[in-house]
Amino acid sequence: MAEVAPPEAERERFVLSVDGLEALLVALRGDGWRLMGPTVRDGAIDHAEIRGVADLPRGMTEVQEAGTYRLARREDGAFFGYAVGPRSWKQLLFVPKLRLFRAHRQEDGFQVEPESTEPPRLALIGARSCDLHAIAVQDRTFLEGPYKDPDYAARRERLFVVAVNCGQAGGTCFCVSMRTGPRATSGFDVALTELLEGGHRFLAEPGSERGAALLARVGAIPAREPDARAADAVVERTAQSMGRAMDTTDIKGLLYRNQEHPRWDNVSERCLGCTNCTLVCPTCFCSSVEDTTDLVGGVAERSRRWDSCFTLDHSYLHGGSVRHSIRSRYRQWLTHKVASWWDQFGTSGCIGCGRCITWCPVGIDITEEVAAIRATDGARPGA
Amino acid sequence: MSTGALPTAGPMMPEPLRVRSLRRETADTFTVSLDVSERPGGFPFQPGQFNMLYAFGVGEVPISISGDPARPGELLHTVRTVGAVTEALRRVGRGGRMGVRGPYGRPWPLEEARGLDVVVVAGGLGLAPLRSAILHLLRHRTEYGRVSLLVGARSPEGLLYRRELARWQEDARLKVLVTVDQAGPEWKGHVGVVPALLRDVELEPSRTVALMCGPEVMMRFTVRELERQGVPDSRIHLSLERNMKCAVGFCGHCQLVPFFVCKDGPVLPYDRLRPFINPREV
Amino acid sequence: MASSLPPIEEHPFLRGLSPEQVKAIACDVREVSFPAGALLLREGDEARTLFLLRSGRVSLELNVPGQGPRQLETLKAGDILGLSWLFPPYRWHLDARAVEPVESFALDASCLRGPSPEHPVLEPALAMRLLRQLYERLERVRMQRMDLYKVGP
Numbered sequence: 152m153a154e155v156a157p158p159e160a161e162r163e164r165f166v167l168s169v170d171g172l173e174a175l176l177v178a179l180r181g182d183g184w185r186l187m188g189p190t191v192r193d194g195a196i197d198h199a200e201i202r203g204v205a206d207l208p209r210g211m212t213e214v215q216e217a218g219t220y221r222l223a224r225r226e227d228g229a230f231f232g233y234a235v236g237p238r239s240w241k242q243l244l245f246v247p248k249l250r251l252f253r254a255h256r257q258e259d260g261f262q263v264e265p266e267s268t269e270p271p272r273l274a275l276i277g278a279r280s281c282d283l284h285a286i287a288v289q290d291r292t293f294l295e296g297p298y299k300d301p302d303y304a305a306r307r308e309r310l311f312v313v314a315v316n317c318g319q320a321g322g323t324c325f326c327v328s329m330r331t332g333p334r335a336t337s338g339f340d341v342a343l344t345e346l347l348e349g350g351h352r353f354l355a356e357p358g359s360e361r362g363a364a365l366l367a368r369v370g371a372i373p374a375r376e377p378d379a380r381a382a383d384a385v386v387e388r389t390a391q392s393m394g395r396a397m398d399t400t401d402i403k404g405l406l407y408r409n410q411e412h413p414r415w416d417n418v419s420e421r422c423l424g425c426t427n428c429t430l431v432c433p434t435c436f437c438s439s440v441e442d443t444t445d446l447v448g449g450v451a452e453r454s455r456r457w458d459s460c461f462t463l464d465h466s467y468l469h470g471g472s473v474r475h476s477i478r479s480r481y482r483q484w485l486t487h488k489v490a491s492w493w494d495q496f497g498t499s500g501c502i503g504c505g506r507c508i509t510w511c512p513v514g515i516d517i518t519e520e521v522a523a524i525r526a527t528d529g530a531r532p533g534a
Numbered sequence: 535m536s537t538g539a540l541p542t543a544g545p546m547m548p549e550p551l552r553v554r555s556l557r558r559e560t561a562d563t564f565t566v567s568l569d570v571s572e573r574p575g576g577f578p579f580q581p582g583q584f585n586m587l588y589a590f591g592v593g594e595v596p597i598s599i600s601g602d603p604a605r606p607g608e609l610l611h612t613v614r615t616v617g618a619v620t621e622a623l624r625r626v627g628r629g630g631r632m633g634v635r636g637p638y639g640r641p642w643p644l645e646e647a648r649g650l651d652v653v654v655v656a657g658g659l660g661l662a663p664l665r666s667a668i669l670h671l672l673r674h675r676t677e678y679g680r681v682s683l684l685v686g687a688r689s690p691e692g693l694l695y696r697r698e699l700a701r702w703q704e705d706a707r708l709k710v711l712v713t714v715d716q717a718g719p720e721w722k723g724h725v726g727v728v729p730a731l732l733r734d735v736e737l738e739p740s741r742t743v744a745l746m747c748g749p750e751v752m753m754r755f756t757v758r759e760l761e762r763q764g765v766p767d768s769r770i771h772l773s774l775e776r777n778m779k780c781a782v783g784f785c786g787h788c789q790l791v792p793f794f795v796c797k798d799g800p801v802l803p804y805d806r807l808r809p810f811i812n813p814r815e816v
Numbered sequence: 817m818a819s820s821l822p823p824i825e826e827h828p829f830l831r832g833l834s835p836e837q838v839k840a841i842a843c844d845v846r847e848v849s850f851p852a853g854a855l856l857l858r859e860g861d862e863a864r865t866l867f868l869l870r871s872g873r874v875s876l877e878l879n880v881p882g883q884g885p886r887q888l889e890t891l892k893a894g895d896i897l898g899l900s901w902l903f904p905p906y907r908w909h910l911d912a913r914a915v916e917p918v919e920s921f922a923l924d925a926s927c928l929r930g931p932s933p934e935h936p937v938l939e940p941a942l943a944m945r946l947l948r949q950l951y952e953r954l955e956r957v958r959m960q961r962m963d964l965y966k967v968g969p
Contacts, residue, residue, distance in 0.1 A: 251543035260550050260631025261590045298782040301544035410813050437786035440779050444591035451591030467777050479815030494792030616967050658965035688965035715960050717887040725887040727959045749964040
């Protein structure tokens with residue numbers, strides 16, 4: 152887990168060359184970290200194990216719009232010239248499928264054999280501010296309630312985070328309005344800002360003691376004022392060019408008092424209930440369990456796997472579903488994400504990454520849905 | 535930095551407990567007593583809490599604890615066989631084992647009710663989680679005002695704990711009213727719905743606490759009757775049921791807008807539930 | 817026995833009405849008692865009485881051939897019984913049986929309906945009270961119809 156960062160103003164900033172970045176990655180590997188970073192895979196920028204800068208999606212970017220994602224080239228050779236791909240870091244911390252235990256039948260019943268976990272030490276390379284906020288949001292679910300999820304906790308403890316401040320807004324994201332970016336302010340060991348003009352280099356900011364030590368080891372040199380200003384300008388430009396925003400003023404009250412708003416009927420005519428939004432969402436945490444046995448019934452297994460509130464089974468009760476219609480399921484998802492999350496965890500469940508917009512097959516836009524309800528606050532069906 | 539291998543299940547690990555006895559209650563319910571003699575201190579719980587019961591290889595279901603909280607050496611659950619898991623639990627039989635983890639959830643507010651009149655309203659299987667509350671009230675009888683128990687069931691045959699109910703009906707410390715939705719000529723008791731029984735309870739609304747569990751529609755009707763009589767919403771407590779996979783606030787299934795029924799409930803006061811219990815499909 | 821019970825103006829159904837209103841509604845009233853098991857109303861008989869129950873319990877029953885009587889609802893002291901005198905054909909729709917000894921007032925429908933059965937004129941206060949009783953009964957019946965304790969959808 153990243154250590155508590157010193158206050159921003161006191162942080163010293165450094166400059167790292169492209170070779171310096173390679174040295175940093177090599178050093179991390181040398182320290183036993185497995186590098187998980189962006190790379191081009193299956194027509195998208197995805198997180199996978201990387202070995203060095205050569206695996207980064209250099210010169211690649213994405214074009215994202217509601218319901219659209221495609222890769223494109225960029226001429227400047229940027230390593231991190233994209234916003235967020237389909238998969239967040241959720242996969243690595245709240246894993247899609249996890250065996251919880253195995254049970255062995257015995258003469259007088261059964262015995263439960265706990266499943267142990269010894270997750271790898273992962274260094275996340277290129278984590279964006281929105282996704283770091285998402286991790287903090289999931290921490291509240293899995294670590295800060297009355298119970299701790301031991302698998303999540305173990306994975307969370309074994310992280311080193313190299314953040315990247317976004318050099319461009321994605322086509323669908325809106326972190327500025329969610330106050331979750333584009334500049335990483337916490338939850339990292341090192342934060343980089345990629346500078347492309349006047350020599351390809353990075354402005355590097357340590358967020359922890361070990362991050363600072365690492366920068367020192369790889370020969371990062373203290374940043375001069377113009378470099379620091381250039382980096383601030385990059386982030387500022389990204390913030391300025393963000394195409395979407397969500398007005399979060401009294402958003403909980405807005406959603407709670409509009410549970411019968413006609414917009415839910417409208418969106419239910421478009422929503423396919425496909426679950427894509429919940430799968431790409433970096434904060435969605437629903438899971439279900441699966442019980443299986445071997446053919447002779449001697450060994451039983453219980454696994455946890457991702458679930459989605461868009462399935463009928465999610466609210467199954469006494470032979471029926473509490474949320475039978477798509478309308479009610481979309482309403483549950485959106486209300487939970489931006490409203491009831493506050494009651495449950497003291498934070499928004501939406502961090503503005505825009506993935507649910509990009510990966511919705513019919514291009515439903517969460518910001519647009521909230522705005523539509525806000526525009527006709529209090530409307531009733533048929534009114 | 536490495537903390538070594540850890541169990542993945544943690545709070546979701548069931549403990550196999552032996553079935554001491556399994557008694558049939560009604561055509562589709564049974565009460566199972568689990569052997570907790572090997573656990574130091576037995577199985578302490580608070581009335582209204584529940585456990586997850588695991589049937590080997592089949593699955594897990596949330597079931598209220600219906601025993602006496604003052605006797606943690608006895609762990610009782612009354613289960614209705616409605617699906618594969620509960621059917622498998624029934625088949626475990628005496629001497630076999632079922633997995634248990636818990637206790638979970640927010641209990642009945644019996645501390646808060648001290649010094650007040652208590653109206654206990656149970657519908658159908660809803661008597662199971664209330665049984666522990668009634669046993670507590672009887673054990674600490676002098677600490678409470680008048681105690682009434684209103685019980686509803688589909689038919690006389692559908693009543694839980696019939697012998698105990700008959701004993702309670704004879705107990706002067708408790709006013710017990712029982713009603714069924716339908717009955718043949720042999721039934722000498724009351725026929726009608728549960729809220730109608732409230733007319734026979736002398737209510738002093740300002741000093742009454744209501745604890746209820748039963749089908750949600752029954753509870754909504756009963757709440758309306760209690761409100762009509764002036765019992766404040768904050769003193770009306772409902773035990774809710776929702777789909778539950780983890781019982782520890784991870785799986786998300788049991789959400790009722792702001793609440794996780796598993797950890798914020800299952801017992802919730804009506805003033806907090808009010809905005810969320812009437813709209814459809816919430 | 818009946819004398820120890822409250823007088824008619826204190827029956828919950830009439831409580832709060834003026835003495836004149838009570839007099840008009842109960843222009844022809846008898847105190848009646850039934851032993852346990854007795855039928856107060858019999859399906860098909862002429863309906864011309866409103867019972868104001870004073871003590872005991874009454875079961876509303878419908879006989880099902882082959883199954884015997886099904887108990888539909890229990891009425892008790894403070895409740896009213898019998899409304900079929902309101903509308904033609906003025907026949908009881910159900911049986912009403914005393915589950916335990918019952919004391920009741922029996923009000924003749926002619927006072928309630930007014931002089932002309934074809935054009936009944938109910939006291940407004942009486943009409944409102946009947947409506948309320950009917951509405952509450954409707955609520956209870958709706959709830960019973962839900963068959964709430966049934967397992968599954």
